Amino acid sequence: MYDVETIxxxxxxxxxxxxxxxxxxxxxxxxxxxxxAVINAVTQAYSMEYANVHRGLHFLSNLATEKYEAVxxxxxxxxxxxxEDEIVMNTGTTEGINMVSYGWAAxxxxxxxxxxxxxxxxxxxxxxxxxxxxxxxxVLKWVDTDATGWxxxxxxxxxxxxxxxxxxxxxxSNVLGTVVDVKTIVEAxxxxxxxxxxxxxxxxxxxxxxxxxLGADFYTxxxxxxxxxxxxxxxxxxxxxxxEMRPFMGGGDMIREVSKDAVSWADPPMKFEAGTPGIVSMIxxxxxLDYMMAxxxxxxxxxxxxxxxxxxxxxxxxxxxxxxxxxxxKAAIFSFTLExxxxxxxxxxxxxxxxxxxxxxxxCAGPLMDHLGLTATCRASLGLYNTTQExxxxxxxxxxxxELFA
Ligand code: PLP
Numbered sequence: 001m002y003d004v005e006t007i008x009x010x011x012x013x014x015x016x017x018x019x020x021x022x023x024x025x026x027x028x029x030x031x032x033x034x035x036x037a038v039i040n041a042v043t044q045a046y047s048m049e050y051a052n053v054h055r056g057l058h059f060l061s062n063l064a065t066e067k068y069e070a071v072x073x074x075x076x077x078x079x080x081x082x083x084e085d086e087i088v089m090n091t092g093t094t095e096g097i098n099m100v101s102y103g104w105a106a107x108x109x110x111x112x113x114x115x116x117x118x119x120x121x122x123x124x125x126x127x128x129x130x131x132x133x134x135x136x137x138x139v140l141k142w143v144d145t146d147a148t149g150w151x152x153x154x155x156x157x158x159x160x161x162x163x164x165x166x167x168x169x170x171x172x173s174n175v176l177g178t179v180v181d182v183k184t185i186v187e188a189x190x191x192x193x194x195x196x197x198x199x200x201x202x203x204x205x206x207x208x209x210x211x212x213x214l215g216a217d218f219y220t221x222x223x224x225x226x227x228x229x230x231x232x233x234x235x236x237x238x239x240x241x242x243x244e245m246r247p248f249m250g251g252g253d254m255i256r257e258v259s260k261d262a263v264s265w266a267d268p269p270m271k272f273e274a275g276t277p278g279i280v281s282m283i284x285x286x287x288x289l290d291y292m293m294a295x296x297x298x299x300x301x302x303x304x305x306x307x308x309x310x311x312x313x314x315x316x317x318x319x320x321x322x323x324x325x326x327x328x329x330k331a332a333i334f335s336f337t338l339e340x341x342x343x344x345x346x347x348x349x350x351x352x353x354x355x356x357x358x359x360x361x362x363x364c365a366g367p368l369m370d371h372l373g374l375t376a377t378c379r380a381s382l383g384l385y386n387t388t389q390e391x392x393x394x395x396x397x398x399x400x401x402x403e404l405f406a
Contacts, residue, residue: 002299008385010035010291021355024390029174029202029333029381030359031224034288038228041287045280053279054253068279071286072269075234078289079219080210086242088269089282092233093201094124096220097168099272100197101128103248104218104241105166111137114164118151118180119144119371120173123364125199129168139163144371149176149325157188167196171203171219175363175379176325177308177333179203186215195241201225205383206304206331208297217241223281227384228288232281242268249274292384300384308332310388311380314395320402324377332382335363337374338398342405344376350404351378354397 008014011033016023025033045067051060053068076084090096105115115129119142132138143159145151156167167189171182186196195217200209204221211219218241223232237245247254247265251274256264265271292300311334315323324335338347344360351358359379362369369375380394 026380028383093220096235150327153184177331179329223285228285229281232285335377
């Protein structure tokens with residue numbers, strides 16, 4: 001049984017106060033808190049098991065290598081990838097998408113070639129493509145959401161033309177919480193011979209994933225949102241795409257041989273992992289993923305769906321609150337503005353005084369903000385340890401905001 005009160009005890013920070021009030025941590029969309037298991041694993045790795053990985057011939061290097069490399073298998077299980085060789089370990093989604101942009105897309109795209117994007121992408125899934133637009137004349141084709149924040153997969157499919165070389169879409173909007181039907185997009189794009197990159201930075205936190213079923217060519221995850229350490233992450237790359245991709249960064253670990261005149265590469269995925277990796281962060285990520293899998297991704301999703309339904313009803317009762325993103329298939333992520341002049345930053349400051357941590361701003365989603373006609377929203381993003389009582393605290397604090405700013 002999913003016992004949220006027991007789970008909360010696994011996260012030491014949740015017992016602290018902020019500004020004299022119990023912490024209500026609703027900024028999980030930006031980064032999630034860490035359970036004891038992860039904190040202990042990081043401490044253990046640094047205190048008793050630390051050395052650089054690969055090529056070492058001594059005990060500690062072999063131990064660290066074993067622990068670090070085991071994480072590749074854990075990530076493959078978490079994503080249900082066909083092989084752990086399809087997992088490139090990195091610092092997160094931003095690095096993963098840049099790797100694809102530099103290593104896969106740049107060498108095969110020419111002026112006039114197109115990349116199809118949705119309007120609700122995070123800057124991590126926009127800026128690397130703008131590089132290609134600026135440097136190589138690649139055209140970015142944008143697909144809008146409807147008024148509820150829903151992305152019609154057919155509109156994405158219709159945007160794929162003879163010059164489209166890639167579709168790059170989020171699986172779950174970090175601003176609106178909208179879940180995108182990426183499987184339908186992948187199937188149709190593949191029929192037209194176009195690979196698909198999915199930004200799974202948010203989705204991986206909230207739903208079970210199956211790379212073999214989804215069929216995406218590239219799928220990124222973010223360790224620090226998955227209750228793991230910052231500076232950890234990975235990208236799933238389908239075998240065929242791995243074979244096509246050039247290394248993005250050069251250095252130690254990713255080579256087979258280097259001489260004055262020539263260089264040859266290690267086999268994938270090592271070919272794409274240059275330099276000393278985030279050894280301990282990745283070990284912590286492995287523990288975080290094991291923690292989530294032990295809770296059960298279906299159970300986490302069910303718990304968060306109940307929180308979402310509760311919050312939707314509560315927030316709908318505040319008729320001066322404008323909720324952005326009301327599509328039916330949505331995670332427990334709520335972006336809102338208040339009627340009147342209050343800026344999102346002012347609202348978040350008042351909420352903070354009540355111990356409620358939310359994020360305010362454009363959420364690294366400039367095109368979406370333009371589409372919504374807003375400059376900023378407040379965002380409450382919930383995670384596996386949040387409760388309905390905490391939603392009540394948020395609602396009370398919002399009522400206070402309304403009184404102060406109305
Ligand atoms: N994509 C989405 C949808 C995000 O929400 C974020 C983080 O906020 C990112 C990408 C960036 O991820 P990372 O921190 O792993 O670079």
